[in-house]
Every structure is written in C-alpha cells, then in structure tokens.
Amino acid sequence: MNITFLGTSSGVPTLTxxxxxxxxxxxxxxxxxxxxxGEGTQHQLIKSTIKSSQIRKIFITHMHGDHIYGLxxxxxxxxxxGNSKGxxxxxxxxxxxxxxxxxKNSYCKISFPLKFFEVENSAQTNTNLFEDELMEVKCASLKxxxxxxxxxxxxxxxxxxxxxxxxxxxxxxxxxxxxKITFWSES
Ligand SMILES: [Zn+2]
Numbered sequence: 305m306n307i308t309f310l311g312t313s314s315g316v317p318t319l320t321x322x323x324x325x326x327x328x329x330x331x332x333x334x335x336x337x338x339x340x341x342g343e344g345t346q347h348q349l350i351k352s353t354i355k356s357s358q359i360r361k362i363f364i365t366h367m368h369g370d371h372i373y374g375l376x377x378x379x380x381x382x383x384x385x386g387n388s389k390g391x392x393x394x395x396x397x398x399x400x401x402x403x404x405x406x407x408k409n410s411y412c413k414i415s416f417p418l419k420f421f422e423v424e425n426s427a428q429t430n431t432n433l434f435e436d437e438l439m440e441v442k443c444a445s446l447k448x449x450x451x452x453x454x455x456x457x458x459x460x461x462x463x464x465x466x467x468x469x470x471x472x473x474x475x476x477x478x479x480x481x482x483x484k485i486t487f488w489s490e491s
Contacts, residue, residue, distance in 0.1 A: 305330060305459060310348035315370045317344060323370040327354050328457065332438055337361040339455065345374035346381055357387040361434070363441075364395030366452035367402065376406035383414045390417035394433060394443075396451055397422040423453050 306329040313321035323342030327349070330337065336358040338345075349356050359382070365371055375393075382388040393399065400420040407414060426433040427445045434441040438460055446452040464486040471485060 305457070308352050308354055310345055310352065310354075311340075311342050315368070317342075322348050323374075324365075325374065327352070327359075329354065329358075330439070333360075334358060335360045337363065337457070339363045340365055340371040341375040341378055342370045343373040343377075346378050349378075356382060357385065360389065360391060362391060362393045362395075363443075363455045364393065364399055365446070365454065366448055366450055367396055367398060368450065372399070372402065376403060376410070376412070379403070379407065379414055379418065380410075380412045383412070383416065386415060388416040390419070392419045392421060392434075394421045394423050394441075394455075396453065397424055424451070427453055 308327040308329065310325035310327055311317075311322035313323055315323065317323050322344045324340040325342050325345040325348060326339040328337045328339065329335075336354055336356075338359055338361070341362060341364070346356075356378070359378075362375070364375070372395075379391070382391070393403070400422075403420075406412075421433070423433055423443045425431075427443045430442070430444070432440050433443050433455070440458045440460065442456045442458070443453045444456070446454045466482060466485055468482075471482060476482075476485065
C-alpha cells in the first residue's frame with residue numbers, strides 16, 4: 305500500500321496545500337482508492353504519480369464542502385476521458401443526492417458505472433463495508449459538527465508456503481500435519 309496526501313489544508317486551500325484528499329495505491333490490485341475529494345483534487349492528481357483511471361473506490365468522510373466539492377468535477381473528467389472501469393462511492397446517505405443533483409443540473413452524463421454505498425449501517429453494526437480476498441474496509445462514526453465517518457483499510461494476511469527444511473529443523477513429525485502448515489516467506 306502506498307499513501308499520497310493530495311490535500312492536508314483542512315477547510316481552505318493555500319498556495320502550497322490543497323483541501324482534503326488522500327489517495328491509497330494498492331499495487332496488488334492496480335487500483336487507487338481515494339479518501340475525500342476537496343475542490344482542486346484533480347490538479348493534485350495531475351501533479352502526482354497517481355493514475356486517475358485507476359481510481360475504483362472513493363470514500364467520503366463527511367459532507368463538508370472541503371471534502372466533497374471536487375467530486376462532481378473529478379467524475380465528469382473521468383467520464384470525458386473514457387478510461388474509467390467504474391467507481392464505487394462510499395459515504396453518508398445524502399452524498400448520492402448531492403452528486404446526482406450536481407451532475408444532473410450541469411447536464412453531465414457519466415459514461416461509466418457509478419455506484420453509491422451508504423455507510424451508516426456499517427458504522428452502526430461494525431460490519432465490513434467492503435471485503436474481497438485481499439482487503440477489508442470498516443468504518444466508524446467520528447465526532448464532528450455533522451455526521452462523519454472514519455475508514456480503516458486492512459490488508460488480509462497472505463498465506464505462506466510450506467518450508468520442508470524449516471519443518472525438519474523444528475522437529476515437526478512428517479505426516480498429514482505438513483498439509484496444514486505454512487510458513488512466512490522469511491527463512
Ligand atoms: Zn468538516
């Protein structure tokens with residue numbers, strides 16, 4: 305995993321720092337996940353080594369403008385570029401309305417699959433917001449002036465490979481138990 309801080313300037317941009325956004329590059333999936341998308345995040349992406357076409361998930365922490373005003377513009381640009389495979393957006397339940405309204409009223413049609421996932425239930429029940437064979441994402445409520453959510457991304461453990469030499473060194477008797485043992489890749 306590789307993290308790029310695209311914006312760390314809280315509510316107002318400065319000459320050298322933009323408003324909130326963070327990109328998580330998952331090399332094992334060739335995907336980028338974005339966390340928040342303040343205004344100007346597109347420019348920050350252009351200046352970075354992140355490929356916008358690899359953005360597959362966007363997680364929004366809360367509905368304050370410095371976290372979401374860049375999202376309609378980014379989606380519109382990705383739509384124009386025509387190379388997005390689809391984006392899943394996770395956030396508060398009113399996010400879908402905000403994005404749909406911005407796109408509809410600016411006569412913008414997104415050419416790739418766009419899905420919205422409300423996060424409130426996952427936060428309340430402490431259940432996984434997302435899970436596949438490599439990753440899992442949980443979310444939890446945060447204290448703020450409006451409903452806000454934090455996200456935790458876990459990379460799942462990768463099974464190791466059986467190491468005969470190590471098994472012998474540890475005096476593990478030969479037999480069916482060998483089939484149940486894996487070792488981490490270090491010696
Ligand atoms: Zn806020």
